[in-house]
Amino acid sequence: MTANGWLQILVFFALVVAVTAPLGAYMFRVFEGRHQPLPRLLGPVERALYRLGGVDRTREQTWVEYTVALLVFSAAGVLVTYVLQRLQHVLPLNPQQLGAVEPTLAFNTAVSFGTNTNWQSYAGESTMSYLTQMAALAWHNFTSAAAGMGVALAVARGLTRRPGPDGAKTLGNFWVDLTRAIVYVLLPLSLVFALVLVSQGVLQNFAAYREVTTLEGAKQLLAMGPVASQEAIKELGTNGGGFFNANSAHPFENPTPFTNLIEMLLIFAIPAGLTFTYGRMARDQKQGWAIFAAMSALFFAGVAACYWAEAHGHNMEGKEQRFGIAASALFATVTTDASCGAVNAMHDSFTPLGGLVPLVNIALGEVIFGGVGAGLYGVLIFVVLTVFIAGLMVGRTPEYLGKKIEQREMKLAMLYILIFPLIILGLSAWASVVPYGVSSLNNGGPHGLSEILYAYTSGTGNNGSAFGGINANTRFWNTTLAVAMLFGRFFMMIPVLAIAGSMLNKKTVPPGPGTFPTNGVLFTALLLGVIVIVGALTFFPALSLGPVVEHFVAHGGKVY
């Protein structure tokens, strides 16, 4: 580890801290403010979209209506994406004449983008036409991110709204949240940063692939395309699906250390900002910072461990020279903390412990800043659990923001907690003992198991990064991973929204000296403990057979 490496990490984090408050405050105005920002410029766009969709923006929805709207919208998006892929050979904007996508792959990809996972069983440049990339995949990059933000906002409203005399029944309007997220947050920021990326040399064209002669005189086919416009939202929406197979390791996606910094910052920007937005909604900014602090601590633990493991082994395998070990370890930590899944180095080539960090980051439930929206609502579930145990220990029935946590919330929170390991461990166990599962592995032994675990963890956690070393484009893997992504997204969103619905109408008890404060250091520490313990206890046995064993065995001189 070098001072320079740590400096890069600290500069990055300082930038994250710097954008959190302004972006969070901006988003508060967008979603909760009486008047949205930039009324001249974006107001007409917003209103036009409402007219187009027949949305009454003053009508709010109950949690059930909100959930139904979300599910219908997502299902429709997945369906359209599937159809576009299957028909891309007869549709325009296909200069490379790429054929129709195979059904299980098309299903996997449609689900993958619809769930904000962006797991890619395919190589973009050799599979997807420009139309598919732009209309189907980029569409989801915006909408799935916006949908995630919507759920986070709905939950935040459920927790922070104070019921009036006849109670509150609604927690926002899905269509309004969706539209505002796209119009006021995702589109403008993507536009600005796409231009920044172009200035650094990221491609943006519709040209056919270009054949060039290299300095040694060899022929090389250079993939082209509208990259920059996809790149910004890939990070900003914690999507992670690369235009190219090499993702952000590719020089046309991520050409310089500066773009690398920008891309990492974009990944954390909205999830970090939402903690601030949440604090404002809770009318106590410290509530947001307490969550931010817990996330930051986990981030630093991860990046320190990963950087240490990689630097200790002087491991440059699978890393780009222009980024080096520190920025690669940092990117790997950031992208897996935040359910983004973009990569600038091959996680498969990390040392066993270095590779364990991204895996653990995802396995903790994608709550270290987490996905756009998903990070906040995920961490709020852990907050509910934390408050439950802490509340008991101070001798009161548990409450959060003055609202009691009771049977129904515990039931739903446990459902949320249960679905995650059920899918990951269940599918991993299945894949590890059947020939059609293991035959996709390029590596044997514990490393092969790490690859399996990583794939399902990444899918269920809606991260989308791949450990690599696995040929996931088979019918078994495409289908099971699609199931993992679907369940990991929607079966976790539904209990979350249900909690929002049941918390919404609860009476608010004003805090007193007997109530346990959820905006201090102690709470942050406890929240950290709960996240780590729940994650560790769940996955430690499985992980110990994968990366942990691999680490010790590697010390004994055996590598896989």
Place this chain on the structure above:
Amino acid sequence: MATDKQVSLFDPSIMRRAVGDSFGKLHPRLLAKNPVMFVVGVGSVLTTALLIRDLVARSPEHAPLWFTSAVTVWLWFTVLFANFAEAVAEGRGKAQAASLRKMRQESTARRLIGGREESVPASQLRKGDEVVVEAGQLIPGDGEVIEGIASVDESAITGESAPVIRESGGDRSSVTGGTKVLSDRIVVRIGADPGQSFLDRMIALVEGASRQKTPNEIALHILLVGLTLVFLFACVTLVPLALYSEIKLSATVIVALLVCLIPTTIGGLLSAIGIAGMDRLLRKNVIAMSGRAVEAAGDVDVLLLDKTGTITLGNRMATELIPVEGVTLEELADSAQLASLADETPEGRSIVVLVKERHKLRGRNLHDLGAQFIPFSAHTRMSGCDLGARQIRKGAVEAVIAHVERHGGQVPVQIRRDADTIAAAGATPLAVSDGARILGIIELKDVVKSGIQERFARFRAMGIRTVMITGDNPRTAQAIAKEAGVDDFLAEATPEAKMRLIKDEQQKGKLVAMTGDGTNDAPALAQADVGVAMNSGTQAAKEAGNMVDLDSNPTKLLEVVEVGKQLLMTRGSLTTFSIANDVAKYFAILPAMFMGAFPDIAPLNVMHLASPFSAILSAVIFNALIIILLIPLALRGVKYRPLGAAHLLRRSLLVYGVGGVVAPFVGIKLIDLCLVAVGAV
């Protein structure tokens, strides 16, 4: 019951019965009530089946026979220990119930039907029946005195040996079955059907028979079941995942791992904690009608306390004599005594006591003096005596002034000033006059109970606001509130105002507790989240509240709140401890499981346990023993200190969180050493 208050934590007779009960509770239907222990039970059955298989047909592939047997035995112990914990808690309740039952001996009641008496067994009395009870007889059932007055020995219920007066009408009309009439004759209207009496409900409650899981207990159960399922996935999927690495895990090992991981410590002790909470209240002579009420007590935000009897001693007492200029203190004292000698009100008596103690004036007899007593009337607002030509009066300052002026006397300016000063301090001034002369003022004060301020300070430290309820005017109320150290007061309180206050606080989301005894308290008691009725109170009050204090001591609320908090804290602490334990268990069991296939992972065996088998067995034994070791804590409850929430949490986390991580490392290592020492492994 009073005799039973000192049941030791491990009374031998309770222990003996509990051991038997632990086996009785193995019945699947009973076990299924506790999902965590049910899983352990199923695991035990499974390993037992494996053991039988191994006994019948040995296979070198299976774990050694001694290992399977040892694990099986300890798994059964785990279930039995949890059952034992519950049985001990119930046993303590049952011991109390048994003494209560003795009171419910079959007695004969004298039922009145159409004015005629007939003898019927007490058990056949219905609600609404009227019975006659005379001196020396037991009251056959709960009810209300509708005729007569009697002194009743209620020591069987309250432990208080002094007899109490029960009379028809008013707030002292309620009687409890099983208590004994000592004098006179009363007619009682029975208020409960057989099996529904106060005594019956008490017996059912302390025995745990009618115990229902409380809301928070259910929520905690959900957490525990959820964790159990998570560990079930983790353990079951470990079999194929290990198979991938060519490790064949035996079912015994997987069951052992599962049982060690699932929260058996809290799962096994949860119901014992709940029962013990009710029991602790009972030991303080408070009967909670539901576990829910005990839980709510821990949450109370606002406490409503009646001034009289709770905060103050109950009656205003003379505390000071202030003569006007030109009058000696002795003269004032003499007249004050004369004016009060025949005054039987507590105030009057307190004046006589004061002058006797301070001014050595012995009591005299008005009759011997030939004086004529003038009793207090609402019209004159004075009392006193006429001694020959002397008209000695004491009374409200304005009334006395008017009286003096009527007799053409002078009113010194000082008198009004003194009166105002006294009133401003929350006390009551009484003026004393002799004929046309005003002699001075007697200060009557509400005397605040000693030690009450410390109690309120404790409440404040707990985050509970205290509100004093009084019929006094705001000025007096404020002075007393200040002296007693309550946070707020409601002056000139009417039952409606009290009710409104409760509803207002509840509207703000607060939980309100109050005590009460009168029939007019009943609606407020019912409305409050925690309503503690005094046993001396009316039947209506007792029905409306969700707790009854047998000692009729309003300050008992403090202890009720503490028990409620203790109950929740014990649950939270043991849950934390239980989960924290898992870290060490992983480090004991996982290396043991995989060491065969991957000898390189030996460094993970941080405890240096002797062998894989002893590692797993040690973890299982630790897991079982910890339940037994924590039974005293579960029954006694963790210690509650009135500290701020953050402070309290830090302390609990340190003890049960950090302690929970460290303890099993030590414990498992010790057990491993013992196993090696005795040559078991």
